[in-house]
Amino acid sequence: MRFVIHRLALFVVALFGLSIVIFAALRILPGDVASVMAGVNASPARVAQLREQLGLNRSLVEQYGDWMGALVRGDFGTSILTGRSVTALVASRAAITFPLIIVGLLIALAIGLPLGCAAVLARSARVRALFHMMSIIGGAIPALWGGLLLILLFGRGVGLIGILPSQGFPLDGWAMPGRALLSLVLPALSVGIIVGASIMRYTRAALGGFADSGYVDMARSCGMTRTQAVLRVGLRLATPQLVSVIGLTFASMITGVMVIENLFALPGIGNGLVTDVGNRDLIAVQSELFLLAAFFLGIGLIVDVLHRVLDPRMKTATSLSEVSQ
Amino acid sequence: MSQDNGAQDNGAHAGSGATGANGTESTTAATTDASLAARAKNPKKNGPKWWLISLIAVIAAIAVVVGVTFAFSANDEGQTDTSGASGAKYADSVTVGLKLAPTNLDIRTTAGSALDQVLIGNVYEGIVARDSKNQVAPAIASSWEESKDGLTYTFHLNKNMTFSNGDKLDAEDVAWSINELIAKQYHDAEALAAVIKVEAKDADTVVMTLKTPNSNLLWTLTGRAGLVFDKDAKYDLKTQAIGSGPYTVSKFVENSSITLKANEKYWGNNKAKTPTVVINYLADDNAAVNALKSGDVQVLAPITETLAEPFASDPDKYTVKAGNGTDKYVLAFNNASGSKLADKRIRQAIRYAINHKEIIASRGGADKALGGPIPSLDPGYEDLTGLYPYDQAKAKSLMAEAGYSTDKPLELSLTYANIYGTELGDQLRSQLKPIGIDLKVNVVEFSTWLQDVYTNHDFDISLVDHNESHDFYSWADPTYYFGYDNKDVQKLYNEGVAATSDKERDAKFAEAAKLISEDAPADWLFNYRVTTATAKGVEGFPFDLNQTVMPLYDVTYTK
Numbered sequence: 001m002r003f004v005i006h007r008l009a010l011f012v013v014a015l016f017g018l019s020i021v022i023f024a025a026l027r028i029l030p031g032d033v034a035s036v037m038a039g040v041n042a043s044p045a046r047v048a049q050l051r052e053q054l055g056l057n058r059s060l061v062e063q064y065g066d067w068m069g070a071l072v073r074g075d076f077g078t079s080i081l082t083g084r085s086v087t088a089l090v091a092s093r094a095a096i097t098f099p100l101i102i103v104g105l106l107i108a109l110a111i112g113l114p115l116g117c118a119a120v121l122a123r124s125a126r127v128r129a130l131f132h133m134m135s136i137i138g139g140a141i142p143a144l145w146g147g148l149l150l151i152l153l154f155g156r157g158v159g160l161i162g163i164l165p166s167q168g169f170p171l172d173g174w175a176m177p178g179r180a181l182l183s184l185v186l187p188a189l190s191v192g193i194i195v196g197a198s199i200m201r202y203t204r205a206a207l208g209g210f211a212d213s214g215y216v217d218m219a220r221s222c223g224m225t226r227t228q229a230v231l232r233v234g235l236r237l238a239t240p241q242l243v244s245v246i247g248l249t250f251a252s253m254i255t256g257v258m259v260i261e262n263l264f265a266l267p268g269i270g271n272g273l274v275t276d277v278g279n280r281d282l283i284a285v286q287s288e289l290f291l292l293a294a295f296f297l298g299i300g301l302i303v304d305v306l307h308r309v310l311d312p313r314m315k316t317a318t319s320l321s322e323v324s325q
Numbered sequence: 326m327s328q329d330n331g332a333q334d335n336g337a338h339a340g341s342g343a344t345g346a347n348g349t350e351s352t353t354a355a356t357t358d359a360s361l362a363a364r365a366k367n368p369k370k371n372g373p374k375w376w377l378i379s380l381i382a383v384i385a386a387i388a389v390v391v392g393v394t395f396a397f398s399a400n401d402e403g404q405t406d407t408s409g410a411s412g413a414k415y416a417d418s419v420t421v422g423l424k425l426a427p428t429n430l431d432i433r434t435t436a437g438s439a440l441d442q443v444l445i446g447n448v449y450e451g452i453v454a455r456d457s458k459n460q461v462a463p464a465i466a467s468s469w470e471e472s473k474d475g476l477t478y479t480f481h482l483n484k485n486m487t488f489s490n491g492d493k494l495d496a497e498d499v500a501w502s503i504n505e506l507i508a509k510q511y512h513d514a515e516a517l518a519a520v521i522k523v524e525a526k527d528a529d530t531v532v533m534t535l536k537t538p539n540s541n542l543l544w545t546l547t548g549r550a551g552l553v554f555d556k557d558a559k560y561d562l563k564t565q566a567i568g569s570g571p572y573t574v575s576k577f578v579e580n581s582s583i584t585l586k587a588n589e590k591y592w593g594n595n596k597a598k599t600p601t602v603v604i605n606y607l608a609d610d611n612a613a614v615n616a617l618k619s620g621d622v623q624v625l626a627p628i629t630e631t632l633a634e635p636f637a638s639d640p641d642k643y644t645v646k647a648g649n650g651t652d653k654y655v656l657a658f659n660n661a662s663g664s665k666l667a668d669k670r671i672r673q674a675i676r677y678a679i680n681h682k683e684i685i686a687s688r689g690g691a692d693k694a695l696g697g698p699i700p701s702l703d704p705g706y707e708d709l710t711g712l713y714p715y716d717q718a719k720a721k722s723l724m725a726e727a728g729y730s731t732d733k734p735l736e737l738s739l740t741y742a743n744i745y746g747t748e749l750g751d752q753l754r755s756q757l758k759p760i761g762i763d764l765k766v767n768v769v770e771f772s773t774w775l776q777d778v779y780t781n782h783d784f785d786i787s788l789v790d791h792n793e794s795h796d797f798y799s800w801a802d803p804t805y806y807f808g809y810d811n812k813d814v815q816k817l818y819n820e821g822v823a824a825t826s827d828k829e830r831d832a833k834f835a836e837a838a839k840l841i842s843e844d845a846p847a848d849w850l851f852n853y854r855v856t857t858a859t860a861k862g863v864e865g866f867p868f869d870l871n872q873t874v875m876p877l878y879d880v881t882y883t884k
Contacts, residue, residue: 029773030772030776031770031776032772035776035779036771037436038436038512040779040793041436041513043515044780044804050434081579082429082563082564083429084563089579114379114380115380115383117379118376131376155615156620157618157620158619165621166619167605167607167612167619168582171576171603262608262612263611265616275580278770278772281428
């Protein structure tokens, strides 16, 4: 319990520090939303007037204070350009990105975990080399190219076996779950294959380490076959490591799938963030980044807690060193 | 290390008996002797091959996913088929793919032609409108008169007009909208600087009084300056739009899509033929092409010439056509006095050194050469391409006069926004190299361009697509970013604006444009002509000017 409280306190401090970094970094960017709104035919007077209206000519400390004050009250502000609350903006984008990365991660796990285990269990050197190559090739596929290939294979109207929609998200959103899910299949598959390859590599490395360790030898001495020992004992031991990797992969996928979102014309979080930065809609960008940072830290926190739940040895340092010997 | 293990492993099963191994294992494995441990890896010689099983599982999982999708997509097609069958002659909905998305719907304060394109004439209507030849046409006003001195305009409005919310539209709304624009200095208010007041004389007459004659006034009113809003409606302009046009905005997803539904209360002749028009914004060119191929969109505008090739070569299924427009790709030089380009010889040398034909050909050949600041659809156009023909020798000698050569090149920077791609910068760099100019190309974000070039005038050469029509005034404004200050041009421009006849205005503008082009304050790379691709069965989509004026009421799609 003390551990959790300690971690929560760190979480808050980290968020506060991040808010300053985010705020300052965005103010270094050249250009502002007023000149974007005014466009290329506006007089300097018009830009100045807009800047005044939008409160962009106030001191930075004042602007930061306003932002933080609102954040503390749970108000993430309103995007200057779209006039919608940042919460609503992020929610509508997250409704696309989160299902995409969850499905993508499930596909990645379905590919990566079994293949990773298989790579360790395989007895023939040639088969192992084959798995090794698969993981390297999978990890080396550029997301854009992989996505394009999938479109060329399965994209409706474009592909060889054109069965899946490859463009956009249904306008009604999740009101028609079938179609919404369908539009995510190809993007999720492109993400899943690439992330799957990296999960496969992690699994292979983590499990491979334990397969040669005394734990597995011990299990086998108690009568398990090698396969049984690796899967029951080794995998159990590798789980904490894998959970960390999967958690962090999940978090980094939120913005990492941006290329895929762009390719499949999905208005998700990464895509939206880039547009907002391009338009210098800083109030929106800073709150979006803040939410992302909070999410990232949150995942880290959950992973840490899970670690302790999954690995009882972490509770006391002495027993850990005992076991490692 | 692990490979070693595997090899031993294999050897082990080949030799050892399956049953006896179990017994020895329990005793040997307690020691940490790896080679002994490896001996009894698998008790059964032909035991299950786990890697094979996993592989099969993965393949099975993929097969299930594919199968489920098949089922779903079959369902889907079934649905669309029935809806298609129930429709009469035309499809109920048409999807149009465009490129640059608006961030909000607030046409009063947010710049960008993306808003003009989708809202003007479709959702909002102006007191007057613009036709496909860029001429003024009746809209809310059915006719108008101009006094002899050019200072009073009287507009006669149509009768029985309504907004989409049911409110009546009369002279009060018209006068209020324009007065509000001037008072609150909304976007484009500068264009109405000459207006003293706008009054509703009676329910269907509006009188506009000017300080000085303005030959551009009517055309200005076809754009944002003349839009008519509902005086009594209260709504958030950023997310909603209440106008009097044939369509209403039923759904808007910023940076992504707009769904237009036919306005049931529409009063005029341009009644929507297709009940639903969906605008999809596709930022990625490949995504856009795939969307057209797969039938997710029926219209794509713009599409680059090179990407349009497969569609153009399939005329049974697609129509590909380039339309006229007022997009000017302006390679503007920094004309301010301290600039490296203040030397006219260098500016002229650049103009001679640029091979416009080659640039246009590399883009597919649809664009038109443009020798001066005025494009063919704007008043005062004259073909000025003969002033600076491609002549590398002349360019070299001008550079030599200015003191530069390939051995001692002049370093210049070219700054432009990343939306125009990197090819143009590369082409220009290689075309200017032989005459002794070392061009550093900076491709930046649009907002960075706005800050550095547009606001701070911190650049040598800039490249922008000035797509606005009637923007000739920028050459008469020495504070504009290119800093071009020529008193003769300013005088001619002002005389042209004050002219009371179109002929007089055109003559003055043409004269000024020629002066400007001779002075070489910029090079006009080409007049970009937007290429549009439509699927077979689409009728009535405008090809000309469709990036600024895109009337959709006439668009139909027959499957």
